[in-house]
Structure formats: structure tokens, C-alpha cells
Amino acid sequence: AQTVTQSQPEMSVQEAETVTLSCTYDTSESDYYLFWYKQPPSRQMILVIRQEAYKQQNATENRFSVNFQKAAKSFSLKISDSQLGDAAMYFCAYAGAGSYQLTFGKGTKLSVIP
Amino acid sequence: GAVVSQHPSRVICKSGTSVKIECRSLDFQATTMFWYRQFPKQSLMLMATSNEGSKATYEQGVEKDKFLINHASLTLSTLTVTSAHPEDSSFYICSARRDVDEQFFGPGTRLTVL
Numbered sequence: 001a002q003t004v005t006q007s008q009p010e011m012s013v014q015e016a017e018t019v020t021l022s023c024t025y026d027t028s029e030s031d032y033y034l035f036w037y038k039q040p041p042s043r044q045m046i047l048v049i050r051q052e053a054y055k056q057q058n059a060t061e062n063r064f065s066v067n068f069q070k071a072a073k074s075f076s077l078k079i080s081d082s083q084l085g086d087a088a089m090y091f092c093a094y095a096g097a098g099s100y101q102l103t104f105g106k107g108t109k110l111s112v113i114p
Numbered sequence: 115g116a117v118v119s120q121h122p123s124r125v126i127c128k129s130g131t132s133v134k135i136e137c138r139s140l141d142f143q144a145t146t147m148f149w150y151r152q153f154p155k156q157s158l159m160l161m162a163t164s165n166e167g168s169k170a171t172y173e174q175g176v177e178k179d180k181f182l183i184n185h186a187s188l189t190l191s192t193l194t195v196t197s198a199h200p201e202d203s204s205f206y207i208c209s210a211r212r213d214v215d216e217q218f219f220g221p222g223t224r225l226t227v228l
Contacts, residue, residue: 045219104157
């Protein structure tokens with residue numbers, strides 16, 4: 001079974017600064033997808049960024065980028081120029097290429113300090 | 115595009131009654147929908163995978179006779195919590211799979227059983 005571990009229950013960052021959220025996973029599959037989701041207080045899950053395991057290049061979406069280390073099974077999220085609206089729960093998630101079922105980590109609560 | 119709705123957003127019911135939650139993909143067809151449960155300050159736990167026209171696949175530990183899932187069309191899946199009890203109180207979230215590797219989430223339904 002796949003597992004996703006987020007070792008930081010809470011993080012804080014000063015507005016306009018950069019923060020990195022950690023995520024590690026365990027799998028025996030060779031083809032899979034990794035995701036970061038944001039859940040604000042409204043509880044609507046929002047896709048932040050995704051990475052296909054077969055791609056070596058790290059995914060980037062505006063201020064959000066990942067550091068994907070396949071051999072180490074690590075998938076961290078970097079948020080640059082943090083904004084107040086970035087404050088939320090962030091979940092790292094894994095999906096096997098065959099099942100597409102998401103396995104979530106326990107989440108990291110990010111606070112942004114003005 | 116890629117909007118998923120859930121209805122109702124909140125429901126309060128008496129112990130012993132049944133509650134139906136609808137999940138609709140508004141602007142795309144979803145052959146697969148997923149149902150998750152989220153307790154306060156916890157992560158999302160996959161309950162079941164719903165495929166159009168076939169029986170749902172339930173995760174280990176989820177009672178299929180208690181959580182009835184019907185995926186009647188390519189845009190609608192329903193979750194019925196039968197004979198609800200206070201321990202069933204939770205936040206239920208659905209997602210719909212549009213592309214091979216992407217799911218879109220509904221806004222969730224908060225169920226409170228008195």
C-alpha cells in the first residue's frame with residue numbers, strides 16, 4: 001500500500017517570503033502522479049500543482065514549484081512571495097497510474113504572517 | 115470548466131434516518147467519481163470509488179450496506195448514509211475524474227447526526 005507522509009503539522013511564513021512544505025511517499029509502483037492540494041477554511045479542495053513521475057523536470061505554477069526527488073521519494077512544495085491568501089491546509093497526495101485513487105498525507109497547516 | 119457540485123452543503127438529521135448526498139459534474143462527463151470522508155482537523159480518507167453503470171468499490175473498513183453509492187449517469191453519483199448515527203457525523207467530499215490523472219472536487223457536505 002502507498003503511504004504519504006507530511007512531517008510538518010504546522011508551518012508559518014512571513015508575507016512575501018518563501019516557504020517549503022515537505023512530503024515523502026512510499027510506493028512500489030513505477031508510474032504514478034503526485035499532487036499538492038490546498039484546502040482553505042471553505043474546505044474546497046484546490047489543486048495547486050501536479051507532477052508526473054516519469055517527468056524529470058520539476059513542475060512549476062507561477063509562485064508554486066516542486067522539488068521532486070524520485071529516488072528519495074520526496075516531493076516538496078515551495079511557495080515564493082507568500083501571500084495572505086496562501087494561508088490554508090496543504091495536502092500532498094499520491095495516485096497510481098492504474099487506479100487514479102488519491103492517497104493523502106495528513107496535511108500541513110500554513111499560516112502567513114502579515 | 116471542470117466544476118463539481120454537491121448537494122446539500124449542510125444537513126442535520128436525527129439518529130436512525132437516512133441521508134442522501136448528490137455529487138454532480140456540471141460541465142464534463144465523469145466515468146469515475148470518488149467519495150471521501152474528512153473528520154475535523156484530519157486528512158481526507160477515501161471511502162469508495164464509484165464507476166458509472168457498475169457497483170462501487172469500497173475501501174477496507176467502509177460498510178457498503180451503510181454507505182450506499184449509486185453512479186446512475188456520467189454526471190451524477192449519490193451517497194446515501196443509511197440509519198445514520200452520531201458517529202457518522204463528518205464532512206463528506208466527492209471528486210470526479212475528468213482526465214487520466216486529474217480529479218475535481220466538490221465543495222463538500224457537512225453531515226450532523228443528532
